[in-house]
Amino acid sequence: MTFVPATLILPLSPPHNGVPLELEVVAEAGEIHARGDRGGAQSPSAFVATRGGHQRYDLLPGRSIGLPTEVWWKVIDFVADDIWHTETGGNQLRELARVNQACHTRCRVRAEERLDVIDRDKKEVYRLIRRLDEHPDRYGRIKTVRFVNGKISTFGSLAILMAGKLPNVEMLELKSGSLTWFHCDWEPGQLHSRIFLHVRAAFESVTTLHLFWILFPSAAVFGRLIHALPRLGSLTCNGVRFKNPSVMPGPVASPLRLATVGLFESPDVVDFLVQSGPGAFFLHQVVVGPQRGKGSRLVTVAAHSLSSFHLRIDWSIAQDLNDLDLGLLPDLTPAQNLCALSVSISSISFSPQWLERALPRASLPNLRELEISVDLQGDDQRRSNFDEFDDDSYVHIDGVLSGPLFPTLQKITFCLQCCVTPSEVMSVTSEVSWRTHFSSKLPLLHASGRLL
Template identity: 25%
Template sequence: MSIRSVWNIPPELKGRRIGVRFFSHLGACVEHQSPSGPVPSRVPNAVWDFIIDELRDEPDTLVACMFVCKAWYSRSKHHLRIEDNTVLSGRDEVLRLARLARVIRPMHVGTISLKLTFLALSAAMFCGNVSSSLWGIALRGGEWMPGTPRNIFLHLSAFATVSQLELHDVVFPSIATFGRLVCALTGLTDLCLSGVSFSDARTSVPSQKRWATPEKLHHIRIDWSRSPNVSDTLRALSATQAAEHCQHISPMSAGDIPLCCIQDSSLQKVFDSAGDSLRELWLDLRHSLPEASLDDVHAQELVDAHMNVSHNTGLQALNIRTNLRRPKMHPRHLLWLPRLISHVPNTSIREVNVMFETNGDLPDGSLRLIYEDIVEDAIGLSQALRECAELDNVLSSAHYSSLASVAFAVRLRSEAIYPNKTKSERWTKSVSRLFPKLHKRGILRAEIYDMMEVPASPPWRGKHGLQGKADR
């Protein structure tokens, strides 16, 4: 419904854009003339609210209505409100936001969440209006259609303030299209990938590509549990050089790096692509390597060829998460761990953190038993750690002069049980006996935490923090 069909607009206003300067005419609608002067209209406010609701897609008129009276102000402002996280579920909502952007200056949008199908329309409509206030784009579902306009990348290049891009359950026609999308957002700093797939996963990216990787793309997060084929996602990151300046690689949620991603070298290619830019690496190896039944030779070959971080000469923090096993951990459960850690560059590494977590499907009644088993070593964790004893000689070497912390932490899924000081000291002493040189150097940490209490970043991280490439 148009404003011109609700009120009888004077001829001089017809065909003109109604703005704030004409709000006095709208004010005549809430009062009428009488012999004694203007008298407020007796029309109930509910009727005016209904009329304003019908005008929710006419932002020019809503701005004018805000200046008529207090009742109209609050109702009109409600329809002009923009959420920090705007969800655009269809074409009409994209067009409405574009109209609001032309009226409200400046307009703060924050982030938008939409399907991949509407990305081309949004890029064209928001370019120049919303782009200056937008800092995040989340694409949730959809497929990149063959008829998508090619100038979409030119429109996206105007969104210089966008620093975060999330891709959830989206399908690209090729790896090259994925790379062009990522590189079109020149201000990108954070890339989140969950369920990304490709119609054609062949790495048909020109060796001399015409687009440049965002220089500030320092953080890449991957959902290992939801991607249809994580190997394709990893190959896309390396083939498009999207990880060229990456400083942090971490998981989006609790998951496990599939063994196939390790064996086919797709993970190793991402490490190689990041090179000396990589500062912090999170590896979730709860099941893949521990359950691979590796012997000494195969463990060394697999890690040396497919999980080698020796070329990441700027790496400062290596974080590894794995699971505890009940009722008894196999003595060779951690056979792969010392080989993996021994590859960290000795000139830059500052902290190595190994976190053991309980299985999520254990009943609450067994949690206390797990805690007692850890302290009493009934679960066999200390026996499994003996396979890592060689790290005591490797990491205590004078070559690791920057190393400030080597931590072995246990995280329990218990909200009511907190380890007392005496039992925690027993666990600390047990680990100290396995790594006496690291303990003597004063950099060994052994802790037991409630999983609900542990912060996202390692609690033992010191004040030194992690330096970027420019800080070194």
């Protein structure tokens, strides 16, 4: 039941000094360069991945032992999938590629699947494409394109240069520059008048779009972007805004079918999805923040198709809700076909009152899975004595989840997540203590066998 994703410690196998790192991805984003670097000898070390504000990967002294190839591949996939958005993947993957032949092979595969274009001007983008053109077979292996820049004009150049070259790209990420806290302004005057045709020609196969801190002039321009991606099925918006949010397009016939949507600090996007039509086909929703009204509107629009809903509340936001009795979740009453519900609470301390407020207030006859996770950020994450907590909240939780509101509920999980340094791992509440605590506090659920 205990889940501690914060720290992963795996000893390294002996360093790889054999096969040259051909087509190695260098520190520059997305570039390929033939090198004869054989990964000079390095001391045995332990690979430590620690999640803080973003992911960090360091090589620390440790005892060297051999690990199965499949374990190393999982480590490499973990690194490649969780690299901070303002960093290129080259540095981390180059370090891992030097471990042994198995790591070299996997790192090269994962490196060639990504194209990171981070804080480059137009000249650098042209130079990057020329280098990629020297290895045209590389284009077919690219699955993810990450564009990070404060100027949208550079993305326009990238779209033009990439037209027809990316047959297998699946994910497109557009983010504001790593050197600024401001939005990247989608300024039509900086882009070609046929920018959306270029986007379609370059990224027609994209199924997943991530937008971070992008400022669009209007909902219509935002709509043209997502409709330029005909296969789009998953949309994530973080801090996406419209300059003129009061003007929203009405419902229009569209072939776009978004199955998954993730929203954080993007109320304008919520209004767009509710009013223009794509929201009616959602299967999965991920909402971050306490905007119950916005979340309730999305649930209502997608009520018939919605099968899963995830809500994340950060502790800085949650502090503003301490005096409210409305609960954390939006109104889920219309979502009668909802099968899976998860709530993540990021807090500085553990409190059963937060768990109680994370319960759905509506009757959900088809709900089969419920997960409530607590992501502790402060010193209380090392607390091992839960006896001081009052039992009233637990009695209510036990009664509600065992009652008639959720007749098909089969699986209930309370998950503890902690962000800790490697030296603090052993001080985190143990799985045994966590399991014992909830088993004793929720006797009805424990006796039913549904408490995991």
